[in-house]
Amino acid sequence: MWTPKRLSLPTSQNNAHVDAAVTIAGLHLKSECSGFETLEVFVANLRCVELRMVIPLSKSYRCAQWLGILFVAMVVLALSPARLMAAPSNMSAYHVALQAPGQGTVRLYAEEHGHGRPVLLLHGLGASTFTWRNMIPKLARRHRVIALDLKGFGRSEKPFTQAYSPYDHANLVLAFIRKRKLRNLTIIGHSYGGAIALFATLRLNKTSPGRVRDLVLMNAPAYRQPKSTMVDFMNVPVLPYAALMLMPPELTTWLSLDKVQAEKLSYEEVRGYAQPFYDAAARHALITTARHIEPKHVDRLTARYPTIRQRTLILWCEDDRTVPISTGLKLAKTLPRGRLKVLKGCGHVPQDERPEAVNQLVSSFLRR
Secondary structure, three states: OOOOOOOOOOOOOOOOEEEEEEEEOOEEEEEEEEOEEEEEEEEEEEOOEEEEEEEEEEOOOOOOOHHHHHHHHHHHHHHOOOOOOOOOOOOEEEEEEEEEOOOEEEEEEEEEEOOOEEEEEEOOOOOOHHHHOOOHHHHOOOEEEEEEOOOOOOOOOOOOOOOOOHHHHHHHHHHHHHHOOOOOEEEEEEOHHHHHHHHHHHHHHHHOOOOEEEEEEEOOOOOOOOOOHHHHHHOOOOHHHHHHHHOOHHHHHHHHOOHHHHHHOOHHHHHHHHHHHHOHHHHHHHHHHHHOOOOOOHHHHHOOHHHOOOEEEEEEEOOOOOOOHHHHHHHHHHOOOEEEEEEOOOOOOHHHHOHHHHHHHHHHHHHO
């Protein structure tokens, strides 16, 4: 049996020069950079190759030698065969043309499964309807489940504009809810999608009271918080466009995973997340959404959270380093009918890392 090789770069921040030695199946590469901090990228199993990288990153982003290291992993990815995941036979998929202020007409992609009271699923930053693959079969037994790709993601339209703020995304979600005449609705939002769910609910409670029945928020960045390493990187001029263009989407997707998710996902699932980013417009949407991730007047917005009186299940991973559990605790105290459930053994993506527990908690919540 072939033994997986491990890629490991030194973590010392005090050295003036960092030597990076890489060994993958007999290939060697050495890089030398200076004045770096370090960013740990956690273990992922890519078929027979296991990699753990601590990539040195310059504060000024002036050194690009580390791209050579990524090239080695890129070769491994390119040589690995992929298996496409079949879509469920009972799925209804469609595009819907929507209009929103300052955006003109935008076509969003949606998938529907099952029958019953409607449940709308909103994915996080960089994801798509693919992120719900472990939840949809269970939810669709009792509900009409609608998974929506936000603008710029998945199979939705991806305009080359700057209109990718949280308000822009929320306005299109509102237009979708109204056009599809959704009522007595549960909105389930993960991460960025959870924040969009909150903003949309605030607006609907004012304009169409009673349209939203309840909420499920999963690891949602509901308040002002320090920007993640990925968001900081996306704010660098030019470099994000170059990096995402040069590296295969499977690799950039893998680099973005937290430790637990990287250990859980198969290579086919990594490719499922990565596939939309072969499109340059999708890469633009990701970068632009990340650059506008904090809404304007965020403190004024969050001050209105106590007006949300819908039942709200707040799910949080105990080990989330992207959106800390303190955010979930604060949200549970702020929402009058919010109830927090903390999951152990997961990071930022509970629907991938603890799908059985998530399905059980959400199903129980919806039955009440």
